[in-house]
Amino acid sequence: MKKINCFMATLLFSVAFAQFPILEIGNEKKHPVILQEAKIDTKILGNLATTTATYTFYNPSNRILEGKLTFPLPEGVSVSGYALDINGKLRNAVPVPKERAKEVFESIERRNVDPGIIEKVEGNNFRTRIYPIPQNGSRTIQITYHQELKNFASDYQYFLSFANATTIPKFNLKVWISETAAIPKILENPDGSFSFQKQGNQWIAEISKNDFRPNESLKITIPKNQNSSNVVLQKASGDKYYFAANVGLDFPVKEKPKSQKIAIIWDNSFSGSKRNRDKELQFLNAYFNDNKEVSVSFSLLNNTFEKAEEYSISQGNWADLKNKILNLKYDGGTDFGALKEINGVEECLLFSDGISNFGDFIMKFKKPVNSISSTPTSDFNLLTLLANQSGGNFINLNELDTSAAFKAYKKLPIRFLGFKENQNMQELFPNIGLVISEPVNIFGITTGNVGKLTAVFSVGNEKFESPVDFSKAQLLENWQISQFWAQRKINELELNSTQNRQEIKNISEQFGVVSKNTSLIVLDDIDDYIRYKITPPQELLAQYQKVIANSENKVLEKRKILLSKAFDKTKELKTWWNTEFKPLEKKKYPKVANQSVAEPQANAVMSEVVNSGRVDMSMEIYSDKAIKKSQDSNGKITLIDIESTEEYMQDFQNLQSADVIYQKYLENRSKHEKQVSYYFDVSKLLFKKGDKVLSLKVLSTLAELDLENEELYKTIYYLLKQRGYYDKELWVTQKILEWRPFDAQSHRDYALALVDNKKPQEALNVYKSLLYQEFTDEISTRDNGIEEILIMEINNILKQNKNIDGSKIDDRLKADLPVDIRVVINWNKDNTDIDLWVTDPKGEDCSYSHKSTAIGGRLSNDFTQGFGPEQFLLKKAVKGKYKIKTNFFGERQNMISGPTTIMAEVYLYYSDGRQERKIAVFQSQKENKKESDSKILIGEFEF
Known part of the structure; x- marks a missing residue:
């Protein structure tokens, strides 16, 4: 008899960071799955923040569905925790090599049980797959990520967008802010009543609503506490500690000379239509207001590379070029392998999301490339690599307004040269010699009390120093500084992901941080963890070790060769x-x-x-x-x-x-x-x-x-x-x-x-x-x-x-x-x-x-x-x-x-x-x- 596969629909969720989850189900006009409950908890210490988002999705249809949720995270941020409800209780995921996680997921999925994985796909995008979402039933997922907040002159800023949010039956939002004396300011308020109250050494704000639709996103500024330590520690093994040091760069900004001949490479692949063109045009407007006499070689990139036209900008008038950009058609895939050197220019401005889906990036530019991103789904690592290799700057328009972005473009790159007194420092990130943003967080491993140190930086041919006082470091118990450190290390290793593949895999598995090579997986029962040789989370570990120890009951995965x-x-x-x-x-x-x-x-x-x-x-x-x-x-x-x-x-x-x-x-x-x-x-x-x-x-x-x-x-x-x-x-x-x-x-x-x-x-x-x-x-x-x-x-x-x-x-x-x-x-x-x-x-x-x-x-x-x-x-x-x-x-x-x-x-x-x-x-x-x-x-x- 011919076997007929059981019917299963695939549910597609799409969400962007700085956007609330949107559920898309193929071409159907109505979503068969609804967001039933959203709970968001954020802890902030200085400019370090940890956010845990818990979502419950309800399937009112009479079909079993597979869930797929794809979402980007900001530059440098990865998923550091994932959990899925099993028998009504959230179970934490464990790290597994990416291809292995997918193989195990699909093998178990055939038995109609409950695996879940989260993986990193192209760019800084993450995808979770859940099966099954039962008919007339619900599933709950929980995602945790760590981020470094942007520094401003006197405060840090936290932003969480509720753009495109619909009415949510159950909604809860809670923010803890530690170690700041002045009350945080709320610039955007989801319902007008969200406010902070002092509890001990924390400021806490919370709302809990039924049938709630946020009026605004959440934007908070956190005043810097001048008396608190800029260094925090987490105990590692022996006498070692993971540390995060926030270092101010108190030295003059050096601007690079203006160019008289530039190239603009404009990615007009189909995905280019999803970029924030208004922000890109505002950036170009600022550029031509500052550099009024310049020649522009304008080229297009999609599945081919096309040198389009030459423009001569006089007195800042770039109307013809702007009109060209406004009338571009966006189509085709993206092939960075088609890029060619543009002769006779002093530098290049590349507008792209950096995701090359029709060929590999193979060339090295001889002139500085300033890579410019305006979509949260970008491949930040590739764009950063392009800029670093060529001596240009990476400009993230997702996080900078036009003025700040143009200032970042104009300055000479700042490089971190390490600490003067480096005898007790290991595994420093950023890596010595790399271009950094300012102010900078330095992560690493240290032994004991290293006292007062001096961080050294270079701008062009000049060197500058900034003091870092480790004697006032604060030892934390409930903060995963090790995951912040691992996340930063993985980001820098992924600048050359092929060469560093094994090291990325090792760090990801050790610290549970999702990377290009490592995913997080949740399995249904202890037998599956044993069968596929996957060490389970803490709550199942004792049972797992007991079964493994008893060889008679050991369940082994069957592996076959052809x-x-x-x-x-x-x-x-x-x-x-x-x-x-x-x-x-x-x-x-x-x-x-x-x-x-x-x-x-x-x-x-x-x-x-x-x-x-x-x-x-x-x-x-x-x-x-x-x-x-x-x-x-x-x-x-x-x-x-x-x-x-x-x-x-x-x-x-x-x-x-x-x-x-x-x-x-x-x-x-x-x-x-x-x-x-x-x-x-x-x-x-x-x-x-x-x-x-x-x-x-x-x-x-x-x-x-x-x-x-x-x-x-x-x-x-x-x-x-x-x-x-x-x-x-x-x-x-x-x-x-x-x-x-x-x-x-x-x-x-x-x-x-x-x-x-x-x-x-x-x-x-x-x-x-x-x-x-x-x-x-x-x-x-x-x-x-x-x-x-x-x-x-x-x-x-x-x-x-x-x-x-x-x-x-x-x-x-x-x-x-x-x-x-x-x-x-x-x-x-x-x-x-x-x-x-x-x-x-x-x-x-x-x-x-x-x-x-x-x-x-x-x-x-x-x-x-x-x-x-x-x-x-x-x-x-x-x-x-x-x-x-x-x-x-x-x-x-x-x-x-x-x-x-x-x-x-x-x-x-x-x-x-x-x-x-x-x-x-x-x-x-x-x-x-x-x-x-x-x-x-x-x-x-x-x-």
């Missing part, structure tokens, strides 16, 4: 290949229940498909170059191009030129902004019109719709492969492998991209490592049978590349298996069931329920839960017509990544020297609607 099954599969394939098949006369085979057939002819138009009553597929076909194609090939591949039936395509029907189609796409985009098929279909249309540049730009925009979304990237990968953009195919598959190394498909896709890029030796090495890769029992079961596909591809590499070193491939995996027909289908979603059907000229179907045919057709294992793939092989084709069909059986409802995308790789004479490939990429158009009786003809062979 190698032993691959040996068996190779034998099986050899036996099949050496079998002589003698086809009988045409026979009729009974139809399988619930698997009806709809077969439009090869030249079918879309209306015939619609009338079939099955799932409609939209696809595109472009032939790859034949590999060593022989003149005596007598086979032919015909793939069917089925037009999209989406309503928006009617707007493009009578448009002929690619430019006009593109303008209509931009005009209508706001109505379909998060509809994946819109970009898919328009990109296809532009490619058919012959405009590869615009087609690729629209396709790359898919990367901007979500952060680290493998389903979107797989759709991009399929189309890149089909259209021959092999360099970008390699980059995209490498990113997917980085995010999901626990999927066999990620390794296989990367290996196939290496083959396309004429790197067969590297591809063979990937296949070899894949066969030795350990997989969880759940994933191994999900992908059972993938070895058959891998064996064919390994041996094809060996057959097609005679000079390759195959000595590291076990001889038991080697087999010469040329076939006349090979078809492989892949799809972009987990928990999805797509079936491959091939009907031979005798009328016999090869399908999941009938895997071998009289003429020797062979179908691989039926994948009902994962990403596929499924494969059809036929050693010797008989004369006649073969029909290739797919059956869309069911999918997980992940709305952000749109309908399921399928890639069919269709080969003639596979691995016999005449190999020819064509690729079809198509999508289901019945988005989020399951059709169990749906089969569609996608192509034919003719011999």
